[in-house]
Every structure is written in structure tokens, then in C-alpha cells.
Amino acid sequence: MKQYVNASSVPTITADQIDQLYIFTRKHFVEHYDIQTELVDHLANGIEQQWLQNPTLSFDDALSLEFKKFGIFGFSDIVEKRQAQMEKRYHKFVWEHFKDFFSIPKLFFSLSLVVLVTIFLTSLNSEFIEIAILLIYSISLILGLGFMLYRRNKTKENKIAKRWLMKELIDRYGNSSAFWFIPIQLSNLIFSRVEFDFYMSLFISFILVSSFLYSYIMIFILPKKSEEYLLKVYPEYAFSK
Numbered sequence: 001m002k003q004y005v006n007a008s009s010v011p012t013i014t015a016d017q018i019d020q021l022y023i024f025t026r027k028h029f030v031e032h033y034d035i036q037t038e039l040v041d042h043l044a045n046g047i048e049q050q051w052l053q054n055p056t057l058s059f060d061d062a063l064s065l066e067f068k069k070f071g072i073f074g075f076s077d078i079v080e081k082r083q084a085q086m087e088k089r090y091h092k093f094v095w096e097h098f099k100d101f102f103s104i105p106k107l108f109f110s111l112s113l114v115v116l117v118t119i120f121l122t123s124l125n126s127e128f129i130e131i132a133i134l135l136i137y138s139i140s141l142i143l144g145l146g147f148m149l150y151r152r153n154k155t156k157e158n159k160i161a162k163r164w165l166m167k168e169l170i171d172r173y174g175n176s177s178a179f180w181f182i183p184i185q186l187s188n189l190i191f192s193r194v195e196f197d198f199y200m201s202l203f204i205s206f207i208l209v210s211s212f213l214y215s216y217i218m219i220f221i222l223p224k225k226s227e228e229y230l231l232k233v234y235p236e237y238a239f240s241k
Contacts, residue, residue, distance in 0.1 A: 011051050013044045017059055024063065030075050033162040034234055035082050039075060043067070083165065086233075090169045090222075093229060097217045098210075110209065117205035122198060166233045170226045173218045 021040040030036050046066040050057055067074070101110045222229065230237045 011055060013048060018044065020059075021063070024067075025075065028067075028074050030079055031163055032165040032168070034164050034166075035075075035079055037236075038082070039078065086165045086169060089233070090166065090173070093222060094214065094217050097221050098214055101213050110213065113209045113212075114202070114205045117208055118198075118201045121201040121205060164230060164234060164237065167226060167230055170222050170229065173222070 018040060021043050022036055024043075025036045025039050030039060043063065043066050046069070047059065047062040050062045050065060070078070100106055
């Protein structure tokens with residue numbers, strides 16, 4: 001016969017125990033607050049379910065039993081899956097802004113850039129191509145490093161105690177100057193191997209402009225709108241500052 005436990009005798013998770021669960025997740029290499037919260041909710045529910053079956057079970061024993069359910073790799077699978085989801089969502093945000101550059105009213109600006117780069121490429125004589133590459137590379141290097149340092153300083157100024165995965169993705173990509181070098185790498189490859197005509201120059205221009213726009217979104221637009229996106233991903237973020 002199934003035995004029923006008196007609900008009044010069943011313990012519930014306390015605020016201090018919730019804090020212990022946060023400490024427990026950090027000790028097991030879960031660094032971001034949003035993933036910690038997800039795991040803490042899961043662990044707390046699991047512990048309370050165990051107490052329904054065995055009210056005399058200690059908190060530590062219930063936690064140990066609940067943690068064993070995650071297997072030999074602990075929380076690592078959950079963390080990796082969550083990181084992959086957030087990476088996908090981050091690039092979706094970037095793509096939404098990128099599409100805006102090829103729709104009205106920004107379409108004219110983007111096409112103008114493509115036309116200007118096309119005119120520049122088609123006007124180059126072969127002996128000036130290497131000089132042009134060096135010039136573009138130098139300008140991009142200076143701009144890339146300058147903006148990288150600027151973004152890092154802004155990130156340090158706005159640093160908060162809790163680490164949110166989406167915020168770190170925005171800061172990490174925004175602080176990276178690597179994206180400024182993508183068009184340069186492409187141009188080195190293209191200039192050294194391709195015979196230029198109008199259509200090839202137009203194609204190359206589109207690739208170069210697209211690369212710069214994608215970099216611009218990561219370095220400027222998303223960091224500037226980070227609060228908006230963090231609130232969209234984490235409604236509770238507004239109460240954490």
C-alpha cells in the first residue's frame with residue numbers, strides 16, 4: 001500500500017540553502033549567473049521531491065543524490081548546451097542588424113559602399129595592388145586595435161558582479177579586433193589570385209563591405225544595445241544591478 005506523507009512535515013528549501021546551491025554550482029565550474037540559476041532551480045526542485053519521499057533526508061545527502069543524476073561529467077553538458085544556445089541567439093541578433101543594412105532605409109548606404117569599393121578596385125593598376133593592400137591593412141589595424149582598447153575600457157567601467165553569458169558574448173566579440181582583419185585576409189587572397197573585371201570587382205566589393213558591416217555590428221551596435229538585449233534574454237536582469 002502506498003504511504004502518504006503529511007505535507008506539513010515535509011521540509012522546504014530555505015533562502016540559506018538556495019545560497020548554498022549557488023555556491024555549489026560555482027564550485028563545480030558553473031561561472032555564469034543565468035546558468036547557475038537554472039541549475040539551482042533544478043536542484044532545489046529535485047531536493048524537495050526527494051523530501052516528499054523521505055522527509056528525514058538531510059539537505060547535503062539530498063543534494064549529493066540529485067547531483068549524481070547529472071552523471072560523471074556533472075554540469076558540463078548543461079553548460080556546453082546552454083553556451084551553444086546563447087551563441088546561436090547572439091549571432092541571430094547580429095544577423096537581424098546585418099539584414100537591416102540591406103533593407104530600406106539603410107540599403108542606399110550599403111549599396112553606395114559597394115559601388116565605391118568597386119570603383120576603387122577597378123581603378124587599380126596591377127603595380128598598385130600591393131600598395132593598396134598595405135594601406136588598407138594599416139588603416140584597419142589602427143582602427144581595429146583602437147576600438148578594441150576603447151571597448152575593453154568601457155567593459156571594465158561597466159563591470160558588474162554577476163556574470164551573464166549573453167553579456168560576456170557581447171563583450172567578447174565587441175572587444176575583439178579579429179573581425180577587422182577578415183576583409184584584409186580576403187583581400188590578400190583575392191588580389192593575389194584573381195584577374196579583375198567589373199563583375200569580379202563587384203562580387204569582391206560585396207564580400208568586403210559585408211565583412212566590415214558584420215564587424216561594425218559586433219563592435220559597435222550590439223555593445224551599445226547590450227542592456228536592451230540582456231533584458232530581452234533575461235527579464236530578471238533589471239533587478240540584478
